[in-house]
Amino acid sequence: MPAFRFRTKLTVVYLALFLAVMGIILLAFYRSVTTNVEDQTREQLDASARVFERIVNYRVKTLGESVSALAQDYGFRQALGTDDRPTVISALQNQARRLEADMAVITDIEGSPIASLLDGEVTSAMPMISDDMKQLAERDGVASKLVSLDGRIFELVVTVVRAPVPIAWLAFGIELDKATAQEIKSLSPIDLEIGFLYRQGQGQYHVAAATSNADELGGYLVLTKPREEAFRATFLDQEHMFRRQPLVTGQDGEEISALLYYSMDAALAPYDPLVFTMITVLVLSLLLLIAGSVVVARGVTKPLTDLASAAQQIAKGRYEEVETESRGDEVADLTSSFNQMISAVKERENKITFQAYHDVETGLRNRLMFDRMIDQEIDHSDSFVLVLAEVQQLPELRTVLNHQNISELIKGVARRIEKVADTEVARVSTESFGFLVRDAEEAETRASLVLNSFLTPFDVADIVIDAGVKLGLVKFPGDGEDSATLLRHGQAALDKGRGAPRGFAWYDPDRDSSQKARLSMMSELRGGLKNGEVKFAYQPKLDLASGKITAVEALIRWISPTRGFVPPDDFIPMAERTGDIRHVTDWGLRKAIEQAAEWRESGLNLAVAINLSTNDLMNHNLPAQILALLREYDLPAVFLKLEVTESAVMHDMTRALDVLNMLSAMGLALSIDDYGTGYSSLSYIKKLPVGEIKIDKSFVLNLAKNDEDNILVRSTIELGHNLGLSVTAEGVEDEESVGRLREYGCDVIQGYHIARPLPPAELEEFLKESEYGPA
Template sequence: MTDAPASWLQRWRDRLQRRLSTRLVVASVALLVVVQALGLLSLRASIDRNARQSIQQELALGERLFQRLLEQNGQRLRDGAGLLVADYGFRSAVGSRDLETIASALGNHGRRIGATHALLLDTDFALQAAASPPEDAVMPALQELAQRAQSSTVGDGVAGGLVAIDGRIHQLVMVPMRAPLVIAWVVMGFRVDEGLVRDMQRLSGLQIALQTRASASADWLTTASSLAPLTSAALGGPASMRPGSASSVLIAGQAYGMRVAPLDADNEAPLRALLLRSVDEAVAPYRSLQWTLLVIGLLGTVALAAGGLWAARRITTPIRELSGAAQRLAAGDFEHPVPVTTRDEIGELAQTFEHMRTSIDAQRKEVTRLAYWDSLTGLPNRAQFREAVSAALAQREQSAPEATAAASTRTAAILLLDLDRFKHINDLLGYATGDQLLREVGERLGAVIGARGFPMARLSGDEFALLLPEAELGEPMAAEIASAFERPMQLGEQSVDLRASVGIAHYPGHAREVDELLARAEVAMYAAKRGSSGVMVYHEQLDSGSSQTLSLLSDLQRAIGAGELRVFLQPKIALGSGELVGAEALLRWQHPTRGMVPPLDFIPFAEQTGFIRHLTLWVIDEILRISPQLAAQGHALSLAVNLSTRDLMDLELPDKIGERLARFAVPPEALKLEITESAIMDDPQRAESVLARLHAMGLPLSIDDFGTGYSSLAYLKRLPVKELKIDRSFVMHLDREDGDHKIVRSTIDLAHTLGLEVVAEGVENLAIWQVLRGLGCDLAQGYFVSRPLPADQFEAWATAWPQQRERLLGQPEAALLK
């Protein structure tokens, strides 16, 4: 009796193992479980990593937001103090030393802007009057503020900043009262307390703590915090963290992402803010997602097992009869019908085999047709065109083997036609419209050929080809085609202006093989497209140029990593003062075998391929590395980088530049971006969006090569640019061309009316310098000042510029600058 159940279980297990359907279901479920487990583990790791990266981005944004709040508070103090020092009654009270009236006015103005401190100091920074008696620790803080006011380089003597008073952080501003010399100082201040912390938390969703310390070796004390009291009490903050740095910390048993934001310019950082984001809170929504995915995965596994078992039970009939039929079909026997003996799934499979047998001949014929005809236009395709050309050329070879040299060089021609701006039309109007356009192109070409019956084909994309029996027909036929495409194409309600570039290759003068003829016609076509000439006949110089371009572009892809690129800087000089104020970054390529490759040999092709984006970011990285080095030597300059059309179309460009500014710790005003008019006009809306974001980041923008593009003043008025550069073609002959003089003068007046600075490129001599200075131009750039210099030589040139300026300009002009 005990052996019976075991024997029954053994037989059942053997039966399951023999069943193919059972093995398939078990294998499928096991595979699904493994895949889901690996996916969940990978998702968990990815969520944690992405959440921490997102926290650091939120903290960096929160730091900028907090600094902005402090700047707004400081501006409110400056405005309030500025109104007070301009008030006639208050000035009279100060002049008469009416301390009671002064204290009352200080109190009224302080309450109006919510200031906690309102004081009047004499010229020695001694306290004269106050809205309320100040704390004892206020005066040392005011002495520090007075030193900032005396050393202020702003020009108005206003000083402000954050200071620690009795262990609390205060924001103070000191404004001079002049008559016309300084007769007193007005001090306004806020206490940076829980109110600002709560405002910051509401705006950013981050936790914030304000800390101060008495000295570099002292412990940090938290003066205000948005954290819970217990958590806030456990917050000390690592003293070793540098300002602007970020890390993960454990506070009261909870993980936080933390960023240290300095609140003053002192390297010892006696004041700082800690921005915190709870890791658990950031990850919590994703944890819920994980549980949801787990439940869905379990339900999917159950559903797969149930569905698999149900489907497996349906496969119960042997399939041997179908095996023989499949073998016959594989051998090419389509005469014998496939037997259909059941009405279930196997029967359906048998019916499918039968349908395959009866339709396979038709399919093979259709495949043959598709192999030689273009399904969109109904024209022959590349394969059929090649065969037609090969047959025609072979017939010519057989019919005239002894042709003279003159006749044998021009006996046939291939025309290769490619549509201009087709990709733009495709992207703008959609692929359906693009297909309709290609059909219309085929019909129009057929109308041009008419009854002449020249072989014609669509090779690929928007490329079409014609075979002409006589080479002399090539250029007239190309002109006839170009004339036909001058008429706009009507696609529904949309009228499309279309042009075509045509390349011509002659047989046998240019090539004797079909593929060579097509390749050389294509080279000529691309040359016509680049030169906007419409039609181009192949010649050898075109092919060598193409090969060199391919070689240069392949080398360019490794040039960045190989350290072959160089940044050159060309100075910009203020015409009014003669001071060095900036420079333009220019890219050079030091090729290991070709030497210094001119920019025109690789920049246009980098723009065509999109590789220009990598070059632009490399130049920006180099400029941001160089800028702090120049500033450390006393040359705080605005360094300009050119943006191409491809760069302006990149919606992620502002984020990429912002990340680099933060990484190199360079202020936005140190990096200027120059944009050509043509780059803006390619897609004005998209360009305006990108430029607006760059402007909002604080990056100064400049219009380069002004006057050579096709932009309208309406766009120029809307763009957030700070500077306009006059193209060198208008400047180089300014001292002797009256027309250029009028254009430059009008451009300067227009730019100044719009509030823009003007830079003149191509300043080649002292006479042009003097003319520009007389016209009120702001900045000059050109060989008269300096050729572009390698970055490692620019610092020495900048140091020697004051002495070189005297030599270049001469004593009278140099005296005018002083």
């Protein structure tokens, strides 16, 4: 269905309202006129009926006087007395002509006919003179009644002939014929029609005479069988008002009536000029209204059209304000509001666009903007070099600098790179920046300049900060054809650049292939966790005070069907970088808790220690996950120990502390693993909710031979005890190291001298046979 424009709709509404109002007026006019005409017609019919009654009564009176005069005529009575029939007939004929009577009848006193005339001729047909008429005539001298005879209606007047006693009954009749009807019609102020009706018993009405259309009227009465005295009906294709005036009604249903009717079309005809005038006025008003509606609609819709056009321009990104000629009205207010909206949308779009292409923290260009920069360079340049620069110390600096200081440092790094490299810089990740060098031959020179510029420290909030960068370089088109490939290869070059002597490295496809191989390893690792290729080996931890093994450390082992034994150092770091470490953690926590619960159920009370990664400490859902597993296996928290490295804690100390505090509140024992290899010292440990530090095996392996290691280990044990921490030494390989650690007050030791990592069954066998087994 086609949609109509607002201008058309407005015009249609005006027209509809106008037509509705005019329709109501015309309906009221029509109802008023028709009602008035009906009332007038009904009154005229009633008046004509009364006139008809007066005419009939007058004719009856006149006829009655003439009949009485004839009945008293001596010669007429003598002719009756002598039974002179010719004289009687001659007298009847003379009197009938004089009275213009259509019927004359004389009977003896018994009712036997003496003579009768019909239309001036002698006839044997005669109406019956009823007994009630005879009685009335004998009493009053004259009696009258309408009677029907052979389809004709007569006004019959009866009197008695006395000589001096009653000797005969004399009656004259005048027919109610078409002439009579025409006479009555001529006396009416309206052009009504009259018909004389009769019926026998309860039969149909028959027309004896009518002013016109007697046959049609008779047929109509046969079809409609009217019973009401006043009614409206369609006759001869016109609406008529009917008035039936009963004249004679017998007990047996015999009836003689006068039917008066008038055409409503004729009654309404005088109003035709008025109707024509009103229709003319309506048509002219309609034309004027259409013209006016178009003008008004155009005036109203033009500002709306302008606003719609402006809205379309907004959709295309062109923000142009709308001008209007209206002042101080709703249209002006709407236009003003629309212009304000345009300004607000334009401002918001600029803000959103800025936020979409800039880093929220620093306002620098972001990764999305850098993608656009690369795409534009690809479209307009034959070759260029993409450089990724990573700030190395940011994770550690976040632990000592506040958020505002870090933001200022990042902006300072970006400004320095832009100044030295003479190009636009974008922040592509938390710790890395990207820029383009359009001249490939200058790429290494620019990279060296950037690296050298970081020899100068940064001054942030009166704090001198040393920061360095590592760079990865990738060439277009040789190392990639699109932005996504170039950035991916640039990241691979940056990985290589972290360990490069010069501080930067070019993308190496061969090294990237090995990287892809390691990524493939992660897919195999996920499968190995599900199908049982990955298992735990448990290394005992000896409590020097009791001389018993009270805990074990769960160490992961992966025997791949295709790769064979895969050392943890090969796949754990990669899993941490790819995020697959969460699958390892989920598997490890369930497996370790399940094993500890089995041992406890069998009477072997061994705590199981498991290592957590950096990603695990960033996971606020970890405490809830561990709590659910402990409840599932009904294992007390003291039988699970969690070990974290210094580097994992220092990555984001604030978030790590949140997770560690929740774990400590659950009653879990926490340890700092590989202590001494991180970036900090014991000073930060007092902030952590840990109860143990584990001295890294690199300080313990040569303890019996290296004096420096002895000094470091002894000092660490003393400092740990001073902080209220227990100390565990890893990598114990000989009895002499055991003796020195016992001498230094070390609490727990573990290493190959005690036992290598063992599967659960072998560990249980070892504990049964070893002197270190639980009591």
